[in-house]
Amino acid sequence: EDQVTQSPEALRLQEGESSSLNCSYTVSGLRGLFWYRQDPGKGPEFLFTLYSAGEEKEKERLKATLTKKESFLHITAPKPEDSATYLCAVSSSNTGKLIFGQGTTLQVKP
Amino acid sequence: DAGVTQSPTHLIKTRGQHVTLRCSPISGHKSVSWYQQVLGQGPQFIFQYYEKEERGRGNFPDRFSARQFPNYSSELNVNALLLGDSALYLCASSSRDRENIQYFGAGTRLSVL
Structure with a gap:
């Protein structure tokens, strides 16, 4: 069964303190891995899509990477406006x- | 360009009632998907439609149904509402090209009392 697990559930950082979010997945034939940002009461906003292991994408302070079993969303020198829920999703x-x-x-x- | 639009934004219903939620996709997108998001969880897939045909269905009861119109807009219908149906209902559209990126609307917040 296709499954996605994100960790940690919650993360508190000081402004400027870099960190990483993890997304572990099991899927029968990965078609794409997607990162979204969701602000309270709003719909998810598309950030990145990754298709194959070793692929990396960057946008401002965010960088997404992909391996065969997991993806990381690295946040460099975050600002208060980066506060949100970050969702990971896979498409088989x-x-x-x-x-x-x-x-x-x-x-x-x- | 307008993004995905959903209506209404908020809705309050009582148990046993019926509800219809509406979605207009991004211009040029022919695929529409519906998701249910319960507070504190990630969205769960309900339906996907492409060119007016159902292409996928999630693990939801038959009380949930949907359709897509010739202009690619879509409706999600839920019959015999239960308290547990209270959630944010999200619509997403995509162009079904190679990238298959789904773009979401702001959602409809449904409260069942």
Whole structure:
């Protein structure tokens, strides 16, 4: 059964304190791994998609990496506006549906 | 360009009632998917439609149904509402090209009393 697990569930950082969020997955034929950001009361906002092990993508203070079993979202020198829930999802080759993890809620304090 | 739009934004219903949620995809997107997000959890897949045909269904009871119209907009219907149906209902659209990126609307917050 396709499954996604994110850790930690919650993360508190001081402004400027870099860290990483983990997404472990099992899927029958990875079609893509997706990272989304979700602010309270809003829909998920697309950040990155990764397709094969070794791939990396960057956007401002965020960098996503992918291995055959997990993905990391690295946050460098975070700012308070980076506070949000970060969701990881996978799409298998069998269907187009996204299977989400439970998310990591990040709080960055000034 | 307008993103995915959903209506209504909030809805309050009582147990046993029926509800219809609406979604307009990004212009040019032919695929629409519906997800249910309970507080504190990630979204769970309900349906996917492409070119008006159902392409996928998640593990939800038959009380949940959906359809897609010729203009690619979509409706999600839920009959005989239960307290446990209270959630944020998200619609996502995609162009089903190689990247298959799904873009989400702001959601409809459904409260069942």
